[in-house]
Amino acid sequence: MDSIIKQKITEDLLPQPFGKKGKIWLAVLTALCIVGLVAYIRQLSNGLVVTSMRDYVSWGIYISNFVFFVAISLVGSLITAVLRLTNVHWSTPLTRIAEIIAVAAITFAAIIIVVDMGRPERFYNLFIHGRLQSPIIWDVIVITTYFFVSLLLLYIPLLPDFKILLKFKEKTGAKLNKLYRFLGSFWKNTPDQIKISERSIGILSITIIPIAFSIHTVTSWLFATTYRPGWDSTNFGAYFISGAFLVGAGGVVVAMYVFRQSYKLEKYITESHFDKMGKLLVMLALLYLYFNINEFLVPAFKMKKPEEEHLTGLFTGEFAPLFWFAVLTAMVIPIVILLFKSGRKPLPAFIAGILVVIGSWFKRYLIVTPTLLHPFLPMRDVPANYRHYFPSWEEWAIAIGSLAGAMLIITLFARFFPIIPIQETLTETEEHEKA
Amino acid sequence: MKKHKYIFAVLLILFSISNTSVAQGSKIDPIVNLAYFNNNNHDQHILVNTKAKINDHFQQLAGIKVAVYITAQDPVNLVGKGETGEEGELIIFFPPGIKAEWMKAAKQNFIAVTEPSKEYNAATGTLDITKARIKIDTAEDKKIIAVVEELKDSVWTPIKNVDVKLAIKRLGGDLSVDEPPQYTTDSSGTISADFKRDSLPGDNKGNLVLVAKVEDNDIYGNLSIEKTVPWGNKFTYVYAYDKRTLFARRGRSPLWLDIMAYSIIIISWGVLLYLIFQLFKIKRLGKNSP
Missing domain, CATH: 1.20.5 (Single alpha-helices involved in coiled-coils or other helix-helix interfaces)
Incomplete structure (x- = not known):
């Protein structure tokens, strides 16, 4: 390959300092994280009473957020593993975006579960006294495993890029150079290293799929193993996984657009990528819609009394505006937008991605909370605020802070590391030219 | 004619205003019902129920303050007071202080008085009961005998034609000892039934609790008595x-x-x-x- 082209590609893909917009974005995220932290300190000192969670709604937006994070983290396995194993090469520029989303999301999934605990300093008891029979323990195990697998899947493909980054000390700066040296100075691009790295990535791609499926299936089992309206379903594992792939893909589309615009990556994240991801989103949205119909139609057809209260609450009752908003934004409108070729252009696809992500967040809330407000035994002799749930400002601040935290990880990663794999892009361009 | 029209219109407005103010100012009259309970011939209490017809439907009234008196509405005759719960009910047990008044006569009268509030008027409910008791015994071949008596001139006298339930106490309710759910007392105030619930799990000694009940009787109220019998299967934990x-x-x-x-x-x-x-x-x- 022409060395000028090589140089151009490398320079294009080097991490770039924040511009004005980037700095504002960073400041906003940091501020949100700080507000979230302040709220959490208040929760730590005063206890969970600062939240609106009471006897009935004991899982509020923290757990909704947890399910959302676990869901979005699944995209790492979809883009990196599934597409890699099926020899889909167009997804190469998107793999690192998907992986950092996965790592950031799973990190905050773990954090938010600790936030939901009344006495987080007793967290270690879960490991010391945990019962293997409990799906909560399965979740702890599988989240920890998935975190490390995702971290390795992010790190190993980065190794060849460190060698390139080390050559651009002047552009990246001395401090970052030190970091690259620490993380990957040992990479010399020898055939043996490449062979081991490729084999490791192959093994990881295979390993991550069952682990990713387990993580969200186990999360769904936290609900489905209890006998409650809205949760008592044999369909929940598949329902959760399909939803997870949808929100993950939506998140990648959003990140693709943002990085493309911010770092001028139009040559690497092309309209064709949006077109293909758009098609993938439509397929995933249709799949999730199918599972939703399955999940609601069957109990609605039977209308057992406890299910009836839950379902009418969702369809026409207290939660109806949110329910239909979630269905429209997470599935119906994105399908309509992305079905058309013009809808799969970067901006409309980005809007569809945003809708999917927002709708999916509320969908998780609707999976978690309404069920808790419909216990089998009637609520009697309880204060009025036990019968409804609206998160307190502390809960909002912590939940938004955690979302900002995940985005902060992604933002900082893109500042310090190439968000599109440089070496892989060079290799693929070379192969393309040869062909 | 035109003048009349104006007068009519003014009258109509005035009428509607007055009507609204009446509607806003009118308070609801609660209905107060009392029931007497005597369990095992010593645990006695009065159950007060408050309800009202609101929008053509009877609704139980929670948070109504009620005072219950024996014989007459006098502070010295106060049995107890309290506030109705979510189901519009209040239970008041007999305190030792009313023993003298209670012992005075075989027939007693209870009065429940509700306090007026912003939404509800004051209301009164009364209950007349005749003191009665119920006895239970067993005989050979798992026969159960119950006798209902009333107090007449300081003498316990059998009562005939009273419906009595004979059952075994279970966790979810009462299970009748035989096919008929209830029996009627004969001229000696007695009922008898055979125990037909063999192989019923009892406690760890095989004990079951028999119960004889008179329910919602207009004269005697609610009476019940229990007896433990070793007729069940032993429960092994x-x-x-x-x-x-x-x-x-x-x-x-x-x-x-x-x-x-x-x-x-x-x-x-x-x-x-x-x-x-x-x-x-x-x-x-x-x-x-x-």
Whole structure:
């Protein structure tokens, strides 16, 4: 390959300092994280009473957020593993975006579960006294495993890029150079290293799929193993996984657009990528819609009394505006937008991605909370605020802070590391030219 | 004619205003019902129920303050007071202080008075009861005999034609001892029934609790009496604490679950450790390469 082209590609893909917009974005995220932290300190000192969670709604937006994070983290396995194993090469520029989303999301999934605990300093008891029979323990195990697998899947493909980054000390700066040296100075691009790295990535791609499926299936089992309206379903594992792939893909589309615009990556994240991801989103949205119909139609057809209260609450009752908003934004409108070729252009696809992500967040809330407000035994002799749930400002601040935290990880990663794999892009361009 | 029209319109407006103010100012009259309970011939209480017809439907009234008196509405005759719960009910047990008044006569009168509030007017409910008791005994061949008596001129006299339920106390309610759910007392105030519920699980000694009840009787109220009989099967508690089950304590999970879970953990973390080892190998290769 022409060395000028090589140089151009490398320079294009080097991490770039924040511009004005980037700095504002960073400041906003940091501020949100700080507000979230302040709220959490208040929760730590005063206890969970600062939240609106009471006897009935004991899982509020923290757990909704947890399910959302676990869901979005699944995209790492979809883009990196599934597409890699099926020899889909167009997804190469998107793999690192998907992986950092996965790592950031799973990190905050773990954090938010600790936030939901009344006495987080007793967290270690879960490991010391945990019962293997409990799906909560399965979740702890599988989240920890998935975190490390995702971290390795992010790190190993980065190794060849460190060698390139080390050559651009002047552009990246001395401090970052030190970091690259620490993380990957040992990479010399020898055939043996490449062979081991490729084999490791192959093994990881295979390993991550069952682990990713387990993580969200186990999360769904936290609900489905209890006998409650809205949760008592044999369909929940598949329902959760399909939803997870949808929100993950939506998140990648959003990140693709943002990085493309911010770092001028139009040559690497092309309209064709949006077109293909758009098609993938439509397929995933249709799949999730199918599972939703399955999940609601069957109990609605039977209308057992406890299910009836839950379902009418969702369809026409207290939660109806949110329910239909979630269905429209997470599935119906994105399908309509992305079905058309013009809808799969970067901006409309980005809007569809945003809708999917927002709708999916509320969908998780609707999976978690309404069920808790419909216990089998009637609520009697309880204060009025036990019968409804609206998160307190502390809960909002912590939940938004955690979302900002995940985005902060992604933002900082893109500042310090190439968000599109440089070496892989060079290799693929070379192969393309040869062909 | 035009003038009349204006007068009519003004009158109509005035009427509607006055009507609205009446509607806004009118308060609801609660209905107060009382019921007398005598359990085992010594636990006595009055159950007060408050309800009202609101929008053509009867609704139980919660939070109504009620005072219950015996014989007359006088502070010295106060049985007790309290506030109705969510179901519009209030239970008031007989305090020792009313014993003298209670012993005065065989027939007693209770008065419940509700306090007026912003929404409700004051209301009164009364209850007349005749003192009665119920006795239960058993005979050979698991025969159950119950006698209902009333107090007449300081003498306990049998009462005929009273409906009595004979049952066994179970967790979810009462189970009748035989096919008929209730029996009527004869001229000697007696009913008898055969126990036909063999093989019923009892406590760890095989004991069952028989109960005879008079319910919602207009004259005598609600009477009940219990008797423990060894006619059930002995209940043997199965100690499952140390068994390997899904609901057991930590470390007693079923073997199949242990095998499955630990296999998955070992394989996954085995792969991860292998990959970390590969990373070290890459590092070593890099250090050794020029």
